[in-house]
Amino acid sequence: MKPKLPRKPAEWLAEITRAWGEARDSIPETEESRHPLTEETLYQLAPLLALRARGRPEEGEEATRVTEVALANVLENADPEDPDAPLAGDAPLAFALGYLATHLALGLIDEDQAEVILDYCDEHLPDE
DSSP, rough: OOOOOOSSSHHHHHHHHHHHHHHTTTGGGTTTTSSOOOGGGGGGHHHHHHHTTTTTTTHHHHHHHHHHHHHHHHHHHHOTOOTSTTTTHHHHHHHHHHHHHHHHHSSSHHHHHHHHHHHHHHHHOOOO
């Protein structure tokens, strides 16, 4: 049985907030690595956690494709290196964008749904 897809923006927010917490919990595990994670780079984990939430394979052709689409979307809109990017400096919202872009790339939501959910997240995501 596939995990149930959230229907309402508040349900998406709850799922994204849980995934954000899981991503943040992984920061200490990477501190000694060559490329440690920071809150600003946690968007990189959004596709993996979205795939996991939907019970989809975390590796393989589909995972590679949707990850590339999601990360390109985040970098276009929330690149931490680009102060002019619309979502730059908002790490939780950049993560939410990556999470939703993954679902969009999987064909589980459409652009209108993603926009409504992202707007809701923008209003309700905790800053920390």
